[in-house]
Amino acid sequence: MLVVGGGPAGAAAALRAKQLRPEASVLLVDRDDFPRDKACGDGIAAHGRDELDLLGLPGLLDDYRPTRRLSVVSPGGVRVSATVARPNHVVPRMVFDARLVEAARERGVEVRRHRVRALTARDGLLTVDDTLTARAVVAADGAYSVVRRLLGARQTPDRHIAIAVRGYADLPDDDDAQLIAMQRAGWPAYAWAFPIGDGTANVGFGMLLRHLRATGLPGRQVLHGRLAELLPHLPARDLRAHHLPLSPGRPRAGVGRVLFAGDAASLINPLTGEGIYYALLSGRLAGEAAVTASADPLPVYRRGLRAALGRHLRTTDVLARAAQSPGFIDAAIATAARRPEVFDLLVEVGLGAGTVPVPLAAAVVSRWARTELSTAFSR
Numbered sequence: 001m002l003v004v005g006g007g008p009a010g011a012a013a014a015l016r017a018k019q020l021r022p023e024a025s026v027l028l029v030d031r032d033d034f035p036r037d038k039a040c041g042d043g044i045a046a047h048g049r050d051e052l053d054l055l056g057l058p059g060l061l062d063d064y065r066p067t068r069r070l071s072v073v074s075p076g077g078v079r080v081s082a083t084v085a086r087p088n089h090v091v092p093r094m095v096f097d098a099r100l101v102e103a104a105r106e107r108g109v110e111v112r113r114h115r116v117r118a119l120t121a122r123d124g125l126l127t128v129d130d131t132l133t134a135r136a137v138v139a140a141d142g143a144y145s146v147v148r149r150l151l152g153a154r155q156t157p158d159r160h161i162a163i164a165v166r167g168y169a170d171l172p173d174d175d176d177a178q179l180i181a182m183q184r185a186g187w188p189a190y191a192w193a194f195p196i197g198d199g200t201a202n203v204g205f206g207m208l209l210r211h212l213r214a215t216g217l218p219g220r221q222v223l224h225g226r227l228a229e230l231l232p233h234l235p236a237r238d239l240r241a242h243h244l245p246l247s248p249g250r251p252r253a254g255v256g257r258v259l260f261a262g263d264a265a266s267l268i269n270p271l272t273g274e275g276i277y278y279a280l281l282s283g284r285l286a287g288e289a290a291v292t293a294s295a296d297p298l299p300v301y302r303r304g305l306r307a308a309l310g311r312h313l314r315t316t317d318v319l320a321r322a323a324q325s326p327g328f329i330d331a332a333i334a335t336a337a338r339r340p341e342v343f344d345l346l347v348e349v350g351l352g353a354g355t356v357p358v359p360l361a362a363a364v365v366s367r368w369a370r371t372e373l374s375t376a377f378s379r
C-alpha cells in the first residue's frame with residue numbers, strides 16, 4: 001500500500017494499515033521531510049483525540065495543556081463564553097504531524113521523501129512516477145491534491161473553498177480561553193486566537209475565497225488587515241495562508257484503487273474550518289479499506305465514510321447554506337448562550353460528527369425569523 005502525503009490523513013492511513021496488518025508493506029511518501037510546517041489553527045478537538053486513541057496513540061498530546069474554555073462572538077456581536085464538554089488541545093503542526101509520522105515509522109511504515117507527479121494504473125497495479133508500485137493508494141496529499149487532479153476527479157468548486165491565514169502571537173501563559181470572533185463584513189469570515197500554553201497563541205483569519213476575490217484587493221492585504229482589525233491586541237508573526245476545501249464541495253471518495261482522504265477528499269467542516277479530525281478519521285478508514293480489501297477497497301471505504309460521517313455531512317451541507325445569512329448564526333449563538341446543551345450540540349456539529357435534531361433546528365429558525373421580521377418592521 002502506498003500513501004501519498006504525511007499530514008494527519010496520510011499518517012492515520014499508514015498507522016491503521018500497520019495496526020491491522022503488521023505484515024503489510026506500507027510506504028508513505030511526502031514531498032517534505034518532517035518536521036515541516038503547515039498553515040493551520042493547530043486546534044485539535046476532543047474528537048481528534050478519540051481518533052488518536054483508535055490509532056493506538058492515546059498519549060500523543062499529553063505534554064500539551066488541555067483547555068475547555070471557549071468564547072464565540074457572533075457576526076452581530078452576540079457573545080457566548082462557555083466550558084466545552086470535552087477539552088481541546090492546541091499543538092503546532094510542526095510538532096503534531098512529525099509525531100504522527102514518527103509513530104508510523106516506529107510501527108514499521110517506510111517513510112520516504114518523494115514528490116508525486118504521475119500516476120498510471122495497469123494490470124491491477126498502480127504505478128507512481130514509474131518507480132513506485134502498489135495495489136492500493138491513499139491520496140492524502142492535501143488541499144491541492146496532485147493525485148486527485150491526475151485522476152481527473154472533480155475539483156472542489158471555488159464557491160466551496162475558503163482561504164485562511166495563520167500566525168503566532170505572544171500572550172500570557174495563564175490565558176487558556178479559545179476565542180472565535182466572527183465578522184459581518186464579507187461573512188462568513190472569522191478570526192481566532194488559540195492559546196498554546198507556552199506563552200504564545202495561534203491566531204488567524206479566514207473567509208470564503210470568492211468573497212476575498214470580490215474585494216478586488218490583494219489577498220495578503222485583506223487577510224492580514226482583517227486579522228489585525230479583529231485581534232488588535234495580538235500582533236502576529238510568521239503569517240502563512242492556505243486554502244481550505246470545504247465538505248459541501250467534496251468529490252467521490254476515490255477512483256479505482258485510489259482512495260481520497262482528508263483535504264484531498266475535501267472534508268473540512270464548512271461551519272468551522274476544522275479538518276484535522278476528518279483527516280484522521282478518513283485516513284484511518286482509507287488505511288483500513290486498503291489493507292483489508294486491497295483488490296477493491298473503494299466500496300469498503302465509501303461504506304465506512306458513509307457510516308461515520310454520512311448524516312453529519314448532509315447536516316453541514318444544509319447548515320452551510322443557512323449560515324450564509326449572518327442572522328442565522330446570530331440566532332444559533334443566541335440560543336446556545338441561553339441553553340448549554342445547545343452549545344454542546346453546536347460543538348459536536350462544528351468539530352465532530354454531530355447532527356442537529358429537528359426541534360432544535362426549528363427553534364433556531366424561528367428565532368432567526370423573529371429577528372429578521374422585527375428588523376424589517378423597524379426599518
Ligand SMILES: Cc1cc2nc3c(=O)[nH]c(=O)nc-3n(C[C@H](O)[C@H](O)[C@H](O)COP(=O)(O)OP(=O)(O)OC[C@H]3O[C@@H](n4cnc5c(N)ncnc54)[C@H](O)[C@@H]3O)c2cc1C
Pocket residue numbers: 004005006007008009010029030031032038039040041042043044045114115116117140141142143145146164165166204241242243244261262263264268273274275276277279
Ligand atoms: C489557516 C488554516 C487554519 C486551520 N485551522 C484548523 C484548526 O485549528 N483545526 C483543524 O482541525 N483544522 C484546521 N484547518 C484545516 C487543517 O489544516 C486541514 O484540514 C488538515 O491539515 C488536513 O490534513 P491532511 O492530512 O488532509 O492534509 P495536509 O495536512 O495538508 O497534508 C498533506 C501532505 O501532503 C504532502 N503533499 C502534497 N503534495 C504532494 C505530492 N505531490 N507528493 C508528495 N506529498 C505531497 C504535503 O507536503 C503534506 O505534508 C486549518 C486550515 C488552514 C488553512
